[in-house]
């Protein structure tokens with residue numbers, strides 16, 4: 849089964865997310881994707897991905913994705929966080945990353961780790 853991947857990016861990281869998703873578009877089109885609201889909108893419009901869009905992060909989107917993850921419905925999280933900008937929903941962000949640790953779900957929080965996770969998932973899917 850192709851992986852179920854959550855894609856999330858803070859505002860200053862959204863261009864990076866679009867570039868990353870464009871690079872892996874052929875693979876991501878075979879995956880089941882979920883994203884926070886604004887990230888998901890851009891992924892759909894600019895990369896042509898089919899994405900289950902949740903609420904925007906500050907309105908609970910990270911928590912919605914965390915809930916799916918706790919239910920065992922997410923295989924990996926690509927979460928391009930902005931470490932330089934305070935976020936109003938910091939507790940939600942921490943809750944999602946903590947849920948990844950609790951449930952041993954791969955969570956890439958920067959571009960380098962995102963490339964490693966996506967390229968590994970891609971090669972797993974090709975086998």
Ligand SMILES: O=C(CO)COP(=O)(O)O
Pocket residue numbers: 856857858859883884885886887888903904905906909910941
């Ligand atoms: O804030 C976010 C993650 O914490 C992302 O939300 P958006 O994709 O709606 O901008």
